[in-house]
Amino acid sequence: MKNKIAFVFPGQGAQYVGMGRELYDNYHEVKELFEKADEILGRNITSICFEGPEDELKKTENTQPAILLVSVAAMMVLEKHGIYPDMVAGLSLGEYAALVAANSISFEDALPLVMKRGQFMQQAVPLGQGMMAAVLGLEREKVEECCRLASDAGVVEPANYNCPGQIVISGHVAAVEKACAIAKEMGAKRTVPLAVSAPFHCSLLKPAGEALEKELDKIHIKDPEIPVVSNVEALPVRDAAHIRKLLVQQVSSPVRWEDSIRYMIKQGIEVFVEVGPGKVLTGFLKKISSEVKVKGYNVEDLKSLESTLKELGGTM
Known part of the structure; x- marks a missing residue:
């Protein structure tokens, strides 16, 4: 029986x-996807x-479509090698790649949408007025209490429940x-200001x-073909109308990533593949799943693709 x-x-x-x-240089489908992305966005x-x-890539309106593009490219390569998901989720922006994976939103619609999302998020709060910080080594109830105690100085809210600690x-x-x-x-090991341009996932x-x-409202959204676990509810979202509602809420609501992963493990998911740049989610997975046996892999270049296919029995 194959792993979920x-x-x-x-x-x-x-x-x-x-x-x-590397994926662009080695897969003609990926090259075509990148060419299509340039055409859709009207920028290179x-x-x-x-x-x-780096400064150009870090601009939110470029970062969001760029990460979506690379994530969808990595997914196409995995599927070409016979690896398909039973369930999907994405961290914040990553939720759009998850919806593309579930055939709920087309790549052609998702790409300009996330570019605009980036612009809207950037414009919502003037530069220098907002910030984000990671609190390390403190339980969630205590972090929530810190936010309550500091709220006389302005808006401060939990934005991402990434993993324990x-x-x-x-x-x-x-x-x-x-x-x-x-x-x-209260005993936090440390707090780390994040290099972001706006205070994402809060009421601001x-x-x-x-x-x-x-x-x-301008794009066509379909009911997903496989379960997409949403950031807002940490549960599968099953119909198009609910997806629209949650994508609006997601911008100013906390990302319940730890809860989402725990839900997926409870549903019998044994293998998590981080699809797209970096290994941040694989690091979170290790901390979330320390008591259970699940495996985490990532695919972003040829080396990571090869080792993931070797483990999962895909065809190379």
Whole structure:
């Protein structure tokens, strides 16, 4: 009996200059996908992925389509080799790649949509007014309490429940800094400010969600063909109307990644493949699944593809 496989897709922050290059050079389908992406966006996203410069790739409106493009390219290669998912999920932006994987949103619609999503998220809060920070080594209830205690200094809320001992908070600069100071007093190992351009996944981003809703109304969304575990509910979303609603909420709601992975493990998923740039989600998986036997792999270049196919019995 074959193992049940989940594909998980990375979010913003996983990007690096050169990502996707080896797959592009070795698979004509990937080359065609990149050429199509340049055409759809009316900008040379291929060159931004491969050559940068890093500052250009880090712009949210470039980062989001670039990561989506590389993630879908890696998925196409896996499927070409006979590896298909039973379930999918994606961290924040990665949820769009998951919806493409489930044939719920077309790649042609998802790509310009995430570019606009990036622009809306960037515009929602003026530069320098918001920030995000990772709180390490503190239980979730205590992190929530830190945010409550610091809320007199502005908006500060949990943004990402990544894995045990790593929760990201988001909001106004003064409030996030105050929450970090309280977290240290409560016993956090450390707090790490994140190099992001806006305070994602908190209520300050509601205007971005409203702008995104208008764009979502213009595209065709189908019921997913395989379960897509949503960030907002950490449960499968089964119909197109609910997907629209959750994608709007997702921009300003916390990403329940740890809960999503635990749900998938309970459903019998034994193998998680991180599809796209980086290995951040594979690192989270190790911390989430320390008591159960699941395997994590990643596919972003030829070496990682080869070792994953070898383990999963795909055809090379």
